Amino acid sequence: xxxxxxxxxxxxxxxxxxxxxxxxxxxxxxxxxxxxxxxxxxxxxxxxxxxxxxxxxxxxxxxxxxxxxxxxxxxxxxxxxxxxxxxxxxxxxxxxxxxxxxxxxxxxxxxxxxxxxxxxxxxxxxxxxxxxxxxxxxxxxxxxxxxxxxxxxxxxxxxxxxxxxxxxxxxxxxxxxxxxxxxxxxxxxxxxxxxxxxxxxxxxxxxxxxxxxxxxxxxxxxxxxxxxxxxxxxxxxxxxxxxxxxxxxxxxxxxxxxxxxxxxxxxxxxxxxxxxxxxxxxxxxxxxxxxxxxxxxxxxxxxxxxxxxxxxxxxxxxxxxxxxxxxxxxxxxxxxxxxxxxxxxxxxxxxxxxxxxxxxxxxxxxxxxxxxxxxxxxxxxxxxxxxxxxxxxxxxxxxxxxxxxxxxxxxxxxxxxxxxxxxxxxxxxxxxxxxxxxxxxxxxxxxxxxxxxxxxxxxxxxxxxxxxxxxxxxxxxxxxxxxxxxxxxx
Numbered sequence: 027x028x029x030x031x032x033x034x035x036x037x038x039x040x041x042x043x044x045x046x047x048x049x050x051x052x053x054x055x056x057x058x059x060x061x062x063x064x065x066x067x068x069x070x071x072x073x074x075x076x077x078x079x080x081x082x083x084x085x086x087x088x089x090x091x092x093x094x095x096x097x098x099x100x101x102x103x104x105x106x107x108x109x110x111x112x113x114x115x116x117x118x119x120x121x122x123x124x125x126x127x128x129x130x131x132x133x134x135x136x137x138x139x140x141x142x143x144x145x146x147x148x149x150x151x152x153x154x155x156x157x158x159x160x161x162x163x164x165x166x167x168x169x170x171x172x173x174x175x176x177x178x179x180x181x182x183x184x185x186x187x188x189x190x191x192x193x194x195x196x197x198x199x200x201x202x203x204x205x206x207x208x209x210x211x212x213x214x215x216x217x218x219x220x221x222x223x224x225x226x227x228x229x230x231x232x233x234x235x236x237x238x239x240x241x242x243x244x245x246x247x248x249x250x251x252x253x254x255x256x257x258x259x260x261x262x263x264x265x266x267x268x269x270x271x272x273x274x275x276x277x278x279x280x281x282x283x284x285x286x287x288x289x290x291x292x293x294x295x296x297x298x299x300x301x302x303x304x305x306x307x308x309x310x311x312x313x314x315x316x317x318x319x320x321x322x323x324x325x326x327x328x329x330x331x332x333x334x335x336x337x338x339x340x341x342x343x344x345x346x347x348x349x350x351x352x353x354x355x356x357x358x359x360x361x362x363x364x365x366x367x368x369x370x371x372x373x374x375x376x377x378x379x380x381x382x383x384x385x386x387x388x389x390x391x392x393x394x395x396x397x398x399x400x401x402x403x404x405x406x407x408x409x410x411x412x413x414x415x416x417x418x419x420x421x422x423x424x425x426x427x428x429x430x431x432x433x434x435x436x437x438x439x440x441x442x443x444x445x446x447x448x449x450x451x452x453x454x455x456x457x458x459x460x461x462x463x464x465x466x467x468x469x470x471x472x473x474x475x476x477x478x479x480x481x482x483x484x485x486x487x488x489x490x491x492x493x494x495x496x497x498x499x500x501x502x503x504x505x506x507x508x509x510x511x512x513x514x515x516x
Contacts, residue, residue, distance in 0.1 A: 054086060054091065054120075054124075055083050057116070057119045057120055058083045058091060058093070058116070058126075059083075060115075060119055060381065060385075061112055061115040061116045061119055061126075062078065062112070063377075063378065063381050064111075064115040064381060064382055064385055065078065065108060065111045065112050065115055066078065066378065067375070067378030067379070067381070067382055067405070067406050068111065068405055068406065069108075075209070077100060077103045077104060077107070077108065078104070078108055080095070080096060080100055081093050081094060081095050081096075081100065081104055081128070082094045082096075082131075082145035082146060083145070084134065084138065084142055084145060085138060085141070085142060086124065087127070087138065089124055090124055090125050090126070090127040091116070091120075091124055091125070091126050091127065092127050092129060092134065092138075093126055093127065093128050093129070094128075094129060094130070094131040094134060094145060095128060095129070095130055095131065096131055096146065097130075098130060101128060101129070101130050104128055105128055109126075109128060112126055113125065113126055115385070118385060119385070131145075144243075144247075146239075146240070146243050171214070171215045171218035171219055171222065172218075172219050172222045172223070173186070173189075173190065173193075173219045173222075173223055175215075175343075176212060176215055176216070176219055177212075177332070177336050177339045177340050177343065177373070178336075179332060179333055179335060179336035179339075180330075180333055180336075181211075181329065181330035181331060181332055181333060181336065182211070182212060182216075182329045182330065182332075184327050184328075185205050185213075185216060185327045185328070185329045186216065188203065188205075188325075188327055189205075189216045189217075189219060189220050189300075190223070192220050192266065192298065192300060193219070193220040193223035193224050193227075193229075194223070194227070195224075195229060195231065198298065198325070199325075200298075200324060200325035201292075201293035201296075201297070201298055201299065202289060202293060202298070202299050202300075202301065202320065202321070202323070202324035202325070203298065203299070203300045203301070203324060203325045203326075203327070204272075204300075204301050204302075204303055204306075204307055204321060204324045204325070204326040204327070205300065205301070205302045205303075205326075205327055205328075205329060206302070206303045206304065206305055206306050206307070206326060206327075206328055206329070207304070207328055207329035207330060208304065208331065208371075208372055209304060209372065209374070210371070210372030210373060210374025210375060211329045211330065211331065211332070211372045211373065211374075212329060212372075212373060213270070213302035213329055214270055214302065216302075216329070217235055217268040217270055217300065217302065218235070220266075220268065220300070221233065221235055221268070224266075231265045231266055232263055232264045232265050232266075233264055233265060233266035233267070233268070234260070234261075234264045234266075234267055234268065235268040235270070236268075236269065236270070237269070237270040237271050237274065238269055238270060238271050238272050238273070238274035238275050238285070239271065239274040241257075241269065241274075241275070241281070241284075241285060241288070242274055242275050242278060242281045244256075244257045245257055245280070245281050245284050245285075246281070249280065254284065257284075257288075258284075258287070258288070258291070261288040261291060261292065262288070262291040262292065262295075264292060264297060265292075265295075265296075265297040265298070266297060266298050266299075266300070267288070267289075267292045267297065267298070267299045267300075268299075268300050268301075269285075269299065269300070269301045269302070270301075270302050271302060271303070271304075272301050272302065272303040272310070272321075273303060273304050273305075273310075273312075275313075276310070276311065276312030276313060277312040279314065282313060282314045282317050283314065283316075285317065286314065286316050286317045286320060289317075289320060290320075301321075301324070303321075306326060306328065307321040307322045307324060307326050308322060331370070331371065331372060332372070332373055334366060336373075337365075337366045337369070337370070337373075337376060338362060338363075338366045340373045340376050340377075341357075341362050341365050341366060341376050341379075341380065342362060344376070344377055344380050345357050345362070345380055348380060348381075348384050352384060352389055352390040353390065354387070354390040354391075354392070354393050355383075355384060355387065355390065355393075355394060356393060356394065357394060358396075360396065360499070361394065361396060361399050363503060364396065364399060364400070364403070365379050365380075365399070365403070367503055367506040367507050367510065368403045368407055368506060368510070369403070369406070369407060370510045370511075375406065375407075378406055379399075379402055379403060379406055382402045382405065382406065383398060383399055383402045386398045386401065386402055411509065412456065412457055412458075413456055413457065413505050413508075413509055414457075415453050415457060415459055415463070415464060415467045416467065417505060417508055417509060417512075418449055418452050418453050418456060418457070418505055419433060419449055419453070419467060419468070420508065421501065421504040421505040421507075421508045422445055422446075422448060422449035422452070422501050422504065422505075423445075424504055424508075425445075425500050425501050425503075425504040426441075426444075426445035426448075426501075428442060428445055428446075433445065433446050433449060433468070434468055434469040444497070445497075445501075446468065446479070447479035447482060447483055448483060448497055448498060448501050449468075449501070450464060450468065450475075450476045450479035450480060450483075451479055451480050451483035451484070451498075452498070452501055452502065452505070453467070453476075454476070454480050456502075456505070460473075461473035461474075461476045461477050461480075464476045483498070
């Protein structure tokens with residue numbers, strides 16, 4: 027049950043409602059999650075994971091949205107680093123004009139805490155099960171994490187195949203399976219898809235999903251109460267146990283020991299444990315020798331970054347989901363290509379662009395434009411660096427399938443001359459270099475050759491020459507992709 031589900035159950039007669047506490051209005055929790063995603067897209071992944079991911083939505087109290095931090099250090103960091111951007115994002119999202127209030131969980135009124143229950147005792151990181159912001163981002167609010175909504179390609183094909191076998195109950199020799207890869211590549215989506223497929227087929231196996239963070243929270247709370255039997259019994263009863271984000275227990279010796287026992291309890295009875303992690307078993311740090319050995323003995327499969335076609339599919343699917351609720355949200359093919367070429371990271375980052383663009387356009391007040399999109403991309407990916415003359419030349423060589431000798435030649439053959447003129451034109455408009463400097467790169471003694479190429483291409487573009495426009499766009503796309511590839515390698 028999500029946090030708001032917990033609140034609803036208490037507000038519907040199971041417990042009295044304090045006078046100053048208002049039942050969650052339509053979408054308040056979802057608005058909070060959207061605000062988090064807007065801010066998340068502008069923060070380093072590590073900063074989000076260490077701080078923002080650990081706070082929890084509580085309730086509306088005195089016309090303010092109460093957000094809880096678990097410890098004073100987290101509260102201090104949230105107030106100093108995240109509060110202002112969160113408040114700004116929230117003001118743009120909330121039609122009721124409420125404000126956010128951040129508070130230490132232990133200092134919140136006991137009556138409210140009793141009503142809400144433990145907001146950390148829910149799977150995932152600050153996410154209700156109905157808002158899958160941790161998926162491969164082929165899904166969105168209102169669409170569950172299933173195999174049908176997962177974008178499959180070369181980077182995750184083997185992991186998806188393994189997940190389907192687990193969901194179907196097909197025999198798998200390994201008792202432990204580790205799915206690893208960068209954050210935002212859809213590992214959580216796979217676990218949820220297994221759950222959904224098994225439930226939909228009437229599978230009678232006992233199975234459970236929980237994050238490693240939740241496991242740690244339950245264990246610590248049980249240890250403080252002097253009894254961890256409830257957690258042990260919950261884990262041991264499952265034939266398929268799915269644990270998300272193993273890194274949460276790294277360096278936690280007692281939790282590590284309990285986790286090792288939980289894994290053994292399931293596998294010793296012939297069950298399976300599927301674990302997601304950010305790194306391969308051999309690269310995991312902070313685990314005990316016993317648990318590390320157990321992970322190294324698991325069947326491991328990597329989920330890589332999505333290829334270009336996968337990124338395009340993720341963008342198109344998610345843009346359509348947004349358009350279903352925001353009819354004015356229409357992306358042109360050029361916009362889709364701009365996102366795909368500029369954002370080469372995991373699906374989560376692609377979704378961040380779309381959510382931020384939706385916010386930038388006032389949730390349907392304005393139609394998206396390339397200018398607004400570029401603004402959003404700069405926020406998320408940073409200012410694009412200026413390509414060098416060599417970058418432009420090499421990208422055009424690849425796009426138009428020319429060799430170095432050909433693009434530097436004086437050939438008048440159209441298939442060589444035309445791409446060379448495009449490369450010279452782009453060298454002028456995409457850099458601050460002079461005509462003589464550009465001429466040197468193309469082995470020209472006279473800069474008038476570059477000037478002639480620039481003027482010819484410019485005239486064609488001003489005249490609306492469709493072929494020239496298309497070729498310029500292809501060349502620019504190739505340049506952006508080259509820069510992104512070089513940045514990824516560095």
